Amino acid sequence: MVDDGGQWDPTRLERFGRRLRIAMVGGGLGSFIGEAHRIAFRVDGMWELVAGAFSRNPATSAATGRALLLDPERVYPDYRALIAAEASRPDRPDAVLVATLPDTHEEICSALLEAGFHVIAEKPLTSTVDQAERVVDAVGRTGRRLLLTHCDSGYPMVRQARDMVADGSLGRVTVVDTEFSNGSQTVPGAGGAWRVDATQVGEAGMLLDVGTHALHLVTYVTGVRIDTVSARLHRLDPRHTVFDNAFLDLGLAGGAVGRCWSTFQAAGSVHGLRISVVGELGSVHWVQTDPEVLWWRPANEPAQLLTRAGTGATAGAVEASRFAPGHPDGYGLAFANLYRDFGEALLAEALGEDPTPLLAGVPDQFDGLHTLEVVDAALRSAAAEGRSVTVRDPALRARR
Ligand SMILES: NC(=O)c1ccc[n+]([C@@H]2O[C@H](COP(=O)([O-])OP(=O)(O)OC[C@H]3O[C@@H](n4cnc5c(N)ncnc54)[C@H](O)[C@@H]3O)[C@@H](O)[C@H]2O)c1
CATH class of the missing domain: 3.30.360.10 (Dihydrodipicolinate Reductase; domain 2)
Known part of the structure; x- marks a missing residue:
C-alpha cells in the first residue's frame, strides 16, 4: 500500500479546467498514421478530439467522424470548411493536426495558423525549403505554436542519448x-x-x-x-x-x-x-526496433546496456518513461510524449507560466x-x- 498523505498539487489540466480540444485534417480511416495520433493524444486524457476533415474523400471523412462518435456537424468535407465553421465557435479547437500528404502541408498549416489555431504537423514540415520558410513566417507572425511530430524524439532512450551528449558523457x-x-x-x-x-x-x-x-x-x-x-x-x-x-x-x-x-x-x-x-570518451547506439535500450560503450570500460528508467537513466529519460522498467513503453507512448509535452506547454502558456522548458524536447x-x-x-x-x-x-x- 502507498501511503501518500493525500497532498497533491493540482495539475495544469486541473487548473485550466478542461481538456485541450483538437481537430484533425487528414488521418481518416485507412490512412497510415491517423490512428497512431488518435492513440497518442488519448493517452494522458489531456486532449479531446472534437472535429475533423479527415480525408480527401468526403464520404471517408464522414465515416471517420461516425466511427469516432463525433458530432456530424463538426465533420467536414475539406479543411476550408473546417476553418470556416470552427474558427468562430466558442468551443473551437485549441490545436489542429495536419496529417495529410507533404505537398499540402504549407497551405493547410498556414491557413490554420492564420485562423488562430496552434498546429500539430506531420513531418516533413513541407515539401520544399521555400514552403517551410513560409510556415516558419506564419508561426512567427501569428504567435501560435507548432509541434512537428518526429515521434522518435519521444522515445526515452533517445532522450537519454541526447542528455548524455549534452552532459558531456561522450566528450x-x-x-x-x-x-x-x-x-x-x-x-x-x-x-x-x-x-x-x-x-x-x-x-x-x-x-x-x-x-x-x-x-x-x-x-x-x-x-x-x-x-x-x-x-x-x-x-x-x-x-x-x-x-x-x-x-x-x-x-x-x-x-x-x-x-x-x-x-x-x-x-x-x-x-x-x-x-x-x-x-572522444565513448559512444551511444540506439535502434528503433529495440527502443527500450541504449548501448553505452565508454572508452576503456566494458560496454553497458542501459535500460529505460533503469540504473543510470538521465532526467530526460525518466521524464519520458511511463511504465516501470521491464514493462515496455513502445511507439505509442513515445508519440504520446510529444502530445503531453506540447499540451503541457499550451496549458502553461494559457495559465501565464513560461512554456519554454516544456518545449525543450519537442520538435518544431x-x-x-x-x-x-x-x-x-x-x-x-x-x-x-x-x-x-x-x-x-x-x-x-x-x-x-
Ligand atoms: N511520424 C511518423 O512516424 C509518420 C509515419 C507515417 C507517415 N507520416 C507522415 O504523415 C503524413 C500522412 O502520411 P500517411 O502515411 O498517413 O498517408 P496516407 O496516404 O496513408 O493517408 C493520408 C490521409 O490524409 C488524407 N488527406 C490527403 N489530403 C487531404 C486534404 N487535403 N484534406 C484532408 N485530408 C486529406 C487522405 O485522404 C488520407 O486519409 C505524411 O506527411 C507522412 O510523411 C509520419
Whole structure:
C-alpha cells in the first residue's frame, strides 16, 4: 500500500479546467498514421478530439467522424470548411493536426495558423525549403505554436542519448552514423504509392519521408546543425520516380562528421531506423526496433546496456518513461510524449507560466525547416556529382 498523505498539487489540466480540444485534417480511416495520433493524444486524457476533415474523400471523412462518435456537424468535407465553421465557435479547437500528404502541408498549416489555431504537423514540415520558410513566417507572425511530430524524439532512450551528449558523457562528438533503411516499398502491393511518385512528392520524396526522420535524430541527439552535405542519390527500382536510395556525408557544426543512409530499397528490413553517436570518451547506439535500450560503450570500460528508467537513466529519460522498467513503453507512448509535452506547454502558456522548458524536447518548425534545408543541399550536391555543398543559411537559422 502507498501511503501518500493525500497532498497533491493540482495539475495544469486541473487548473485550466478542461481538456485541450483538437481537430484533425487528414488521418481518416485507412490512412497510415491517423490512428497512431488518435492513440497518442488519448493517452494522458489531456486532449479531446472534437472535429475533423479527415480525408480527401468526403464520404471517408464522414465515416471517420461516425466511427469516432463525433458530432456530424463538426465533420467536414475539406479543411476550408473546417476553418470556416470552427474558427468562430466558442468551443473551437485549441490545436489542429495536419496529417495529410507533404505537398499540402504549407497551405493547410498556414491557413490554420492564420485562423488562430496552434498546429500539430506531420513531418516533413513541407515539401520544399521555400514552403517551410513560409510556415516558419506564419508561426512567427501569428504567435501560435507548432509541434512537428518526429515521434522518435519521444522515445526515452533517445532522450537519454541526447542528455548524455549534452552532459558531456561522450566528450566531444566526432562521428554520427544514422540510417533509415526501409523496405516497405519493395513489398509487392505495398500501400502509400505516393511515396515513390515524384509527381506527388518531388524527386526527393524518399528523403522527405524517411530521410528526414534520420536527419532529425542527428540534430536532436547532438544538439547541433548540419552545415554541409555531400550526396549520392540513386533510383534503384525502375518503377520509382523518386530517388529511392541516398548516401549522405554530413558535416556538423562544431566539426563532427556524419553519414546518413536512407532508402526504400532495404528488402526485408523492419522499419530500419537507428543512430550511433561517437564521442572522444565513448559512444551511444540506439535502434528503433529495440527502443527500450541504449548501448553505452565508454572508452576503456566494458560496454553497458542501459535500460529505460533503469540504473543510470538521465532526467530526460525518466521524464519520458511511463511504465516501470521491464514493462515496455513502445511507439505509442513515445508519440504520446510529444502530445503531453506540447499540451503541457499550451496549458502553461494559457495559465501565464513560461512554456519554454516544456518545449525543450519537442520538435518544431525550425527543426522541420532545417531537415528540408539538408534535403535541398543533398539535391544540389547530387546535381554537382557529389560535391560538398553548404546547407542554406546555417548561421541564420539558429533554433529559437
Ligand atoms: N511520424 C511518423 O512516424 C509518420 C509515419 C507515417 C507517415 N507520416 C507522415 O504523415 C503524413 C500522412 O502520411 P500517411 O502515411 O498517413 O498517408 P496516407 O496516404 O496513408 O493517408 C493520408 C490521409 O490524409 C488524407 N488527406 C490527403 N489530403 C487531404 C486534404 N487535403 N484534406 C484532408 N485530408 C486529406 C487522405 O485522404 C488520407 O486519409 C505524411 O506527411 C507522412 O510523411 C509520419
